[in-house]
Amino acid sequence: MLLLKTFFINKIFFNKLKWLLYNQVHWSIGSAALIVNGKFRDEHLHLGLFGWYNSWCIGFFEFWIMMNYGLPAAMCSHAFYDFIIFFMYYIHGIICRQRKSHYITKTSTSYPNLKETFQSANENNDEESTVSRAKSIMFKRLYSEELWIFALHTSNVYGTHLKIFLNFANGHLTEEKKFSIGYTTVKISTGDMNNDKKVDVITTDFLTRAITILYNTGNETFDDRTIIPLDEEANILDVADINGDNQLDIIVAYSDKNFITILFNMGNGTFLNETTYETDYVIHTFEINDINNDNISDIIIGHLDGNISIHLNKGNGTFIQQMVYLTYRTVYSLLLSDMNNDNKVDIIFSTDSGNFEVLFNTGTETFYHRVISTNLYGANVRAISDINNDKIPDVIMTNYSPGEIGVYFNIGNGTFTNETIFPERFLPMEIKLLDINADGRMEIITIGENGRDGVIAMLLFYC
Template sequence: MWRLVAAVVVCVGLSGCVVYLNPLCTDAISNGTETDVDCGGGCNRCEIGDSCQVDADCEDSTCERGKCTALPCFNGETTEDETDIDCGGPACRTCSGGRHCEVGADCASGICQPEINTCAGLALSFTDATYPAGNKPYSLATVDIDGDGDIDLLSAEEINSQLWVLSNDGTGSFQNVAMLSTGTFPTGSGVGDFNGDGVPDVVTADYRGDSISVFANVGGTLSPRVAYPTVAGGETSNVALGDLNGDGNLDVAATNQSRASVSLFFGAVDGTFGPAVDIPVGLTGASHPYSAAIADFNGDGRNDLAIADTQSLTIIVRLGNGDGTLQPEVAYPTRGSGDLSVITDDVNGDGRPDLICANRQSNNVSVLLGRGDGTFRRPVLSTTRAETGPYTVATADFNNDGVLDLVTGNYKTEMPAAISNSSVLLGIGNGNFEAPRVLEGFPSYGVAVGDFNADGKPDFAAANFANQTVTIQINTSP
């Protein structure tokens, strides 16, 4: 019996020809019409630094002298009509404060200081205050719990296994108004409307309790927890919220780092959840899924799941089928280490969800830009500064230039009186970030953002595990 076998013949000058049988775009070698490993030609476009033959081989770049080269406005240089690196002029983004300018239109603030040709708004400034937040506060969440229009703060504290509710008086000042029992050692939290009544409810991940705790919001007050077990010995570390089975109700994905699994809880219309559906992550015994994020990565209207694996140093993506089941894993290296916190947001403003991961051991943040088809580009690394140990990460536009920025909660095993509490990284708009602005203070785990004093500027909070407080950073930037 004859069988057709796909083949590609590549001939180079007088050197002869090579026949490739069944060349694939996923075989980790450069073959067929590819210009580099698994990219170019008939495969996905290549990234910056890869070999190419024509511009069509390159993604968001041009082919120059056989290499994919970054476009102007994204190449880390001051080129053509730019007034500073990758900003200013008629074609690039506006420049942030302190960058060189010629006219006001070059600046995000709209003000080019004439005598020094520098964009106004140089100072990114915060005023801090601390409040009690329980014994070893771990995870933070921001939401208007009591319905008064002010953003309140939730602190999941580990030692006493409690959820603290800190009410905001509208000026950015907080007072503890409730302490609710969680499962043992809560290390993660999330907020969402589980029963469709228009008010936010709360869920915690209970690390030693191998469970999640759900708190229904009744009239602005959280009810006692309802516990849902995950898996014995799982050390359930974090939660992510989203509708995974397409029924219109929020579901919960809980990561079990010591059992190499994620527990899926499918929500009902009344705010209750079914029993855990446990799905494996990576290789059993060789995977430590610590956190997760949910979004529609391929634009098909169905939510997908991303998982940060601290063991393989990858973000594992599983596309959703819309019925609660997931497609096979695809692992994306982060090029960092200690990958603890993964979130999703649109960092480069192209309408496609990206992945952001805080890497505690390598003191940086990985950004994997989404292509919109469920795949992600190679990670771009931005430092949070040496010896900061970023534990968690959140997004906000702190300098109001229309580009998302990052803030990390910084952990450090050595604890002098004053060390890095958090790092703020201003976004450039292409997945890269400017040098970090490091705020000193006690080491922190969780970080959360919100406009605490209703002035239109995002503020943030950091959970200081070493001195049982939360630091509120009010954004006082011009």
């Protein structure tokens, strides 16, 4: 009976627990700044190490539960999962945090058009690392035309923070600014939410089921904040003017749910007339753009069920489903861009096939489909940008294992050529593009993991 109980706990309950911890908890992160080609100041990329939850820490927790409680029915409750998450943060702080971070310096010699240097360091120069992995990264003009935001959504055992580094367009970063944004923040977006010409920060917190808005004062601080409660754990977030009142509204979606929530911005710090819009399929990702050139933001959704749905905005905050395109595979990533310079927004997406696909917009509410084969197994589309300065957006993909970045150069007629693959020693998770050193070329900045380390790397192209 004991063996049967142990098997049940490990194979059923803790498999689900490990998935939950992997997706929601173990992305604990630290402060970071890049050092590239010696141009940046002495800021460091802080990469704290931490123990794998599904190794001996999880084993200890399994043993403790089994010996003390057996398998109570409460273990299946939502409240118990919340308790487990907080408990594992506690275990992380006591057991796994006592590790040293270390320096990493890497320069590629395999590719003449690639230079890359990054390093990690202990933040306090002591024996204990207080920081670890980066989860998301963004770039935005923040305080003035001369300064760029280089922001990391970070967290550790003490909570979640927004770390901001200002780039003076010459490759030099200022000291970091750190702002608390919750405990388990999972998504971050930016926009002028109160029409004061300043970029504000919007985040979602998974466990507290809330949206937080940090209002930019313009003097490198965020003072006031608005907290909006939600009924579910939101894991997708975006902002756009949905009802045409020149106010940015908030759009969120939820894990394994088939509806989105729209919070309409009243312009005075309040959000009213919350609208829930249901879809026919479970939502995995969505993007917002004007798909039919009527100057109104539409919503394009990638579904777990193997299709893409396009929802046209009537202009009053309501939508009609225009079409459903069957992919027959789960849509893992979805982006929007004009891929053939015809002034129409096309849909770029990837599934578990490892290829990426493009739905070219004809402008007549129809699309023609093209599949672009790649040599990246299990890759996802991560970014769209003009890498080689030919005025045509290119496609950047990553795969989680073995860990590669692929760049696919767009010819402009619906075809792609000159596939360039950069093998890495880490597993790239997210990519952003920005000309961070003002040389007229886009840099690829990626975050990922390398065993128990977090990694932030920059690829500089000389096309």
